[in-house]
Amino acid sequence: MENSKELKARSQRLANRLKELYPDSYCALTYQSPLQLLIATILSAQCTDVRVNMVTPALFKRFPTSFSLAEAKTNELESLIRSTGFYKNKAKNIIACCKALVKDHQGEVPKTMEELVVLAGVGRKTANVVLGHAYGIPGLPVDTHVGRLSFRLGLSKSKDKVKIELDVHRVIKEEEWTIFGLRIIDHGRKVCASRKPKCSDCALIDLCPQKGVTKTPTKGKKKS
Numbered sequence: 406m407e408n409s410k411e412l413k414a415r416s417q418r419l420a421n422r423l424k425e426l427y428p429d430s431y432c433a434l435t436y437q438s439p440l441q442l443l444i445a446t447i448l449s450a451q452c453t454d455v456r457v458n459m460v461t462p463a464l465f466k467r468f469p470t471s472f473s474l475a476e477a478k479t480n481e482l483e484s485l486i487r488s489t490g491f492y493k494n495k496a497k498n499i500i501a502c503c504k505a506l507v508k509d510h511q512g513e514v515p516k517t518m519e520e521l522v523v524l525a526g527v528g529r530k531t532a533n534v535v536l537g538h539a540y541g542i543p544g545l546p547v548d549t550h551v552g553r554l555s556f557r558l559g560l561s562k563s564k565d566k567v568k569i570e571l572d573v574h575r576v577i578k579e580e581e582w583t584i585f586g587l588r589i590i591d592h593g594r595k596v597c598a599s600r601k602p603k604c605s606d607c608a609l610i611d612l613c614p615q616k617g618v619t620k621t622p623t624k625g626k627k628k629s
């Protein structure tokens with residue numbers, strides 16, 4: 406059984422290997438300010454980044470500030486974001502979130518986890534995206550890919566997103582949390598898919614205990 410020192414050493418090797426594999430990982434949402442990233446991330450729930458990037462130019466042209474978004478008419482905002490799905494809930498959250506930014510933060514997006522997670526529509530994942538990418542404050546957004554790969558790679562035994570985040574914090578250097586998350590997402594999309602991970606083609610296989618991965622049975626062998 407791996408002790409904590411060995412886990413830390415293996416995790417750092419994993420981080421280094423991922424860096425070699427995905428040197429150019431980046432946040433695929435288009436934004437020009439912390440506010441734009443916050444709103445784009447809220448819209449990205451259950452939606453692709455590509456779709457969000459198609460919607461946000463017109464949205465930010467019509468509502469360029471938190472002040473204008475706070476005063477937006479719900480039906481107009483809904484029609485602008487409709488194609489991102491769950492648009493009624495997202496519109497409600499965006500307006501409430503921006504009202505709070507205006508009331509409590511002079512219209513600016515705050516820079517702490519505590520202040521971000523009390524905003525409507527903002528959980529730790531969204532807060533970590535904003536902190537990491539808009540402000541350069543290390544954070545690990547735990548999405549479905551990060552959750553799945555953290556488990557398979559033996560970095561966390563938990564299914565709870567907050568626990569996963571804290572488990573990864575313990576074994577990856579703080580300054581690498583944000584980029585590590587992006588690289589894990591790239592690897593999850595390209596190799597370590599939810600249903601059929603391509604373990605035999607995976608460049609991490611010597612560092613991965615493949616926790617919970619069901620091995621495909623060998624075909625052609627009949628029971629006697």
Ligand code: SF4
Pocket residue numbers: 557558596597598602603604605607608609610613614615616618
């Ligand atoms: S070896 Fe398999 S389980 Fe481990 S990261 Fe690669 S694809 Fe995922």
